[in-house]
Amino acid sequence: MLKDITIGQYFPGSSPLHRADPRVKIILTVMYIVGIFMAKNVWSFVFAVVFTAALVIISRIPAKTILRGMKPLIYVIAFTAIINIFWTKGEKPLVEWKFIHIYAEGLQFAALMIVRIIALLAGTGVVLTYTTSPIALTDGLERLLGPLKKIKIPVHEFSMMMTIALRFIPTLIEETDKIMSAQKARGASFDSGSLPQRAKALIPVMIPLFVSAFRRADDLAVAMECRCYRGDVGRTRMTELHMKPLDWILLAAFAAFIAVTVVINIFAPGFSI
Amino acid sequence: MNNEQKTPYISLRDVCFSYDTESGEKNEVLKNVSLDIYKGEFIAVLGRNGSGKSTLAKLLNMILVPDSGTITIGGHDITSPDMTEDDVYEVRRHIGMVFQNPDNQLVATVVEEDIAFGCENLGVEPSEIRRRVDEALETVNMTAFARHSPHQLSGGQKQRVAIAGIIAMLPDTIIFDESTAMLDPQGRDEVMQTIARLNRDMGITVMHITHNMNEAIMADRVIVIADCGVYLDGTPREVFSSVERLQSVGLDVPQVTDLIYRLKKNGVKGLDDALDPDEAAAQLLPLLAKTIPVKDAALGARKIPVS
Structure with a gap:
């Protein structure tokens, strides 16, 4: 009965996102989150959704799996939407009943929030959690945070x-x-x-x-x-991580994602938050 | 073997060791133990539970430090106070150790990563680690499982991975601390064959701690630990011929040895001693032929699979 517990959400595969260096994927995840949070108006949201959809397709993770992963968060999403609908003030209320005022802005804001949360879950999922085995993730984190060892943070031990x-x-x-x-x-x-x-x-x-x-x-x-373990002293690793062209392409793509989002925010008209 | 002319590789002189018990008393486990181990030997160590077999093993790779006495390995006194931390790790690199529970000695989630662990700790170059890992996998016949996770393997396979992890460190001696005790007969067989091959083909000195008499007869030399010291020491034939002395310290002898011993004791003449079933059969069949009708003797002489 306990046998079928899976650790993490890793979904084995061989897509470009699976093959990318785990260190790069951690950076990409951060870039992706930054990009999503920078999206301010309807058009940059549309762009973010398209970008996320592209990532999902590239990762070859079935959309069903991703949606199933969101199930536990459905209440969080619903709660966010409700808060935004009732608490956002606008110019002319659509509904006015006792203390409840619903504005058009509130509805739009709630919609964008839902899109943002769903995109975040799907995007970080396919970039990191679905495509990276827990062990690769740990390894990537250790190497990425390696410089912190200089200020006595026990990265290796963790x-x-x-x-x-x-x-x-x-x-x-x-x-x-x-x-x-x-x-x-x-x-x-x-x-x-x-x-x-x-x-x-x-x-x-x-x-x-x-x-x-x-x-x-x-x-x-x-x-x-x-087996001569003595912490991090004089330790080497069998597998060395090297940046491959694929990793540079992914980094460039995600940088472009942020840049385009900023440009759309500035120049495109429409509702913005 | 003319060990007298060679210098021992590992040598213990008057080694004493005691554990502190909860009541604050000292529980003496080893007392004035002197022992020489030569390069390339295959030694089986026998003894009852708590006789100090494992303690002896742990003294050799400095997991434990003796209360008194000296231990030298390859001419270096590892009990001297000038031992630096680096020296300790050097000793552990030379004297590898494989434990009883195969689950509790694998660190990584992937077989080949686990085999690399020791080399990584030693700071070996990545390309060299790769080479050693592949070689070690080959030696223990686990190449096909390189990317598996340890929990997908059987006990015998896990234990072979643990052995591979040790041989990747290029030790000259490996101590097996009851490494076959938790395995099923098939796993036991796999591991014993691997151990024998390491000793025969790679010249690795093997110290195999066991309770299994059939494993002990595979060794060149059997050491029995009892009464806080080396109780018996010799070839399997020498050691197992002292049936009474073994039994007096609570140890068994191989079943066939026991059979021949009892027959002799009951006055059957013309018997030597025997370590394995074939040897026993060779001695017993002629005797049987004399006492029972020819037809039945022929029946008995048919190859009977004895395990």
Whole structure:
């Protein structure tokens, strides 16, 4: 039952976005977010949507997968829309009833907000989370933040922690399954009773799991010492990341995205926020 | 082997080690242990749980430091106070160690990344790491699994990956601390074959800590740890011929050795000792032929698969 948990949203593939350097993809994500937030009027929003759609197509991630990923955020989107509809003041109200005033500007503003959130989710998804494996992401972050080591930020240690966590998630899930079966064999029941009862039933699962996790941590630490691990001191990496033409093209495309958005903001007419 | 003429590679002199117990007392595990290990040997270490086998192993690569006594490796005294941190890592590079639980020694989420881990820690050039990783994968027959994630592998495969991670560091000695104990028979077989190959083809000194007597007879030399020290030390034949002494410290001998031993004890004449089933059969069949009708003896002489 716990076997089918997937870590992150990584969707394996071989599209240009999959193949790009993880460091570049992290930068692209930041550029994309900046671009989306800079979009101010209707036309720059249209451009942002077109750009995002292009990214989705390039990534070859099924639109269905992306939409499914947005499901949990539907309330956030709805909440944002409602707030914007009721709280934005304009010139002439469309609806006036007791304390509720809805203005045309409010509706437009809410619509643009929804577009912005959806674009953000889809765009950052296809640039980073759907196309980058968690381990590549960790690796990319470590290398990108490498310079921060100079000001004593333990970048390497954080990335090592992440790697080990990712490595042990399947192992611990398997173990949880085993312990649950063992407790079931002794008469424990996990799916009946009230919520507090069910939570209480998990204690006999959590305790052995923690004990074994600590034991594993201890074993792993010794094994790592035996393999000469000494933190970041004098460490090299097998895979070196090199910027490929593809990475430069992507960077240029995203820079152009921001530039065009700014230009449209300045010159195009229409409703703006 | 004429070990007398060679200089030992690893040598322990009067090594003592004790753990502190919770009540503050000292629990002596090893007492005045002296032992010589020569390059290229395949040693099996036997002993009951808590006899100090693992402690002995951990002393050799400086995970533990002895209370007293000296340990020299390749002529360097690793117990001397002048050991720098770099020296410690140098020792660990030379003396690799593979542990019991295959899950708890793999660090990375991809097989080849894990094998590279040790080399990365040593600061080896990236292209050289790549070469060593490919070679190590080849040696343990795991090339096809290079991009797999460890949790997709069987116990025996994981353990082979752990071995590959060690051999990529180019050690001259590998200590296997009950590395076969958690495996199924097939995984055990895979790992034992890999260990034997490392010793035979690559000349790596192997110290294999085990509870399995059939694995112990694969070694050139068997060391039995009991009573805080080396209790027996010799070829498997020598060690397993002292059936009574082994049993007195709570250890078994291989089943066929036990069978022959008991037959001899009960007065059956003309028996030597035996380590494996074929050897035992060779001695027993002629005797059986004398005592039971020819037809049945022929039946018994048919090749019976014995594991």
